[in-house]
Structure formats: structure tokens, C-alpha cells
């Protein structure tokens with residue numbers, strides 16, 4: 001396949017950045033999108049040019065690192081697919097493909113396609129955990145969890161923290177990510193003792209990081225490679241209001 005790539009190049013956080021054009025003449029339909037960028041980078045290195053910086057780790061749809069916008073869509077045009085699992089067979093010979101970093105105030109561009117998603121780490125550090133000593137792994141049925149709650153927790157736990165929901169949202173909100181984390185822990189018995197303090201601290205950190213508010217556009221759920229459902233945001237809002245009420249009562 002012959003492909004024409006328009007790639008965002010930005011030296012560092014202070015550089016204004018601009019699109020640059022490259023041709024890749026020997027792409028295979030079986031390559032992943034990251035392998036296409038590998039081929040481009042080999043070509044650039046041989047030609048004495050700086051390779052394109054991009055994030056990746058697992059290349060299996062697990063880590064959430066391969067964050068980029070392809071043809072205007074976070075993780076590209078395929079539904080429920082991370083960039084590392086997007087294959088070139090979904091494009092056509094001769095296509096022009098644009099590749100940009102995630103654009104959101106809370107995700108500053110570090111270099112080329114790499115953005116700083118440390119704000120997500122700070123949200124998790126604010127409360128996305130349980131602090132009870134858990135010891136060694138208990139038997140699977142030691143703590144009974146109703147099936148529908150276990151399923152809901154499991155669905156929410158599929159969030160890989162990639163940030164595509166933020167990049168897709170016109171408000172730059174991380175509500176889908178936050179809702180997934182709140183729902184995951186809030187549905188399980190082990191998550192109950194810190195349920196109120198968790199949601200208050202995580203929402204505070206979300207707002208402090210500069211993410212916007214949710215106005216129910218639903219773009220986040222469409223872009224999410226793990227198909228996190230939009231109703232985790234309703235759960236987030238319910239938990240937040242309940243926690244605020246409980247805090248007022250105890251004041």
C-alpha cells in the first residue's frame with residue numbers, strides 16, 4: 001500500500017508545531033497503525049530526520065498508551081479499537097491519513113504525538129483505590145457479589161485510561177473515565193467504606209486538572225475503545241450528590 005501521511009510535528013511543549021507530510025510506499029494491510037509509524041520512523045532515521053515521537057507500550061489494547069487522533073477520531077475510524085490494534089487493511093491504497101496528538105487543555109503536548117496524561121494518574125491517586133489491607137487473594141466466592149453488580153463493575157473496570165473520551169469531548173471532560181473508576185469500585189463491597197470520600201476527592205482533582213464539565217454530548221462513549229457505557233456518568237453524578245449530602249449532614 002502507498003499512503004500519504006500528514007503528521008503533527010512539535011519539538012517540545014513550547015514549540016507551536018505544524019503538520020508535516022510524508023509518504024510511505026511499502027505499507028502492508030496486515031500492519032497495525034503503530035507498525036506503520038515504525039516504518040515511517042525507520043525511513044526518517046535513514047534519511048537523517050528526527051523520528052516521530054509517539055506513545056505505546058503493550059500494543060495489545062491493554063495499556064492505553066497509544067493515544068493519537070487519526071483522521072479526526074481518537075484511535076482512528078474503527079469502533080472499539082485502540083490505535084495499536086487498528087490495522088492498515090481498514091484504509092485504502094493511496095489514502096491520505098492525518099495523525100495528530102490528543103487535543104485537550106489537561107493533556108499538554110510533550111512532543112509530536114505524545115501528550116502528558118499525568119492528570120489521570122493524579123485523579124487515581126486522589127481516590128481510585130481501596131486502602132483496606134487485602135492480604136493474600138481470597139477464594140473467589142469468599143465475598144458474595146450479586147451478579148448484575150459484578151457485571152457492572154467488570155464492564156467499568158475495562159477502562160484502560162487512554163484518554164480518548166477526553167479528546168473526543170467538546171468540553172475536554174474526563175467524566176467517562178471518572179465514571180468508570182467510580183462505578184468499578186462503587187459496585188463492589190470492598191469499595192463501600194471509602195465510597196463518599198473517593199468520589200469527592202476524585203471530582204475535585206478532575207476539576208483542578210482543568211478537565212471540563214459533562215454536557216451529555218455522548219462523544220466520549222462513541223470514541224471509547226473499551227465501549228464504557230455512558231451511564232457510568234449517571235452513577236458518578238448520583239454518587240457525587242449523595243457524598244455531598246452526607247458531608248453536609250456530618251458537618
Ligand code: SF4
Pocket residue numbers: 064158159160161162163164165166176177180220223224225226227228
Ligand atoms: S473511558 Fe474509555 S476512552 Fe475514556 S479513558 Fe477509559 S477506556 Fe479510554
Ligand code: FES
Pocket residue numbers: 055056057058059060061062063064065066082083084085
Ligand atoms: S499500546 Fe497499549 S493499548 Fe495500545
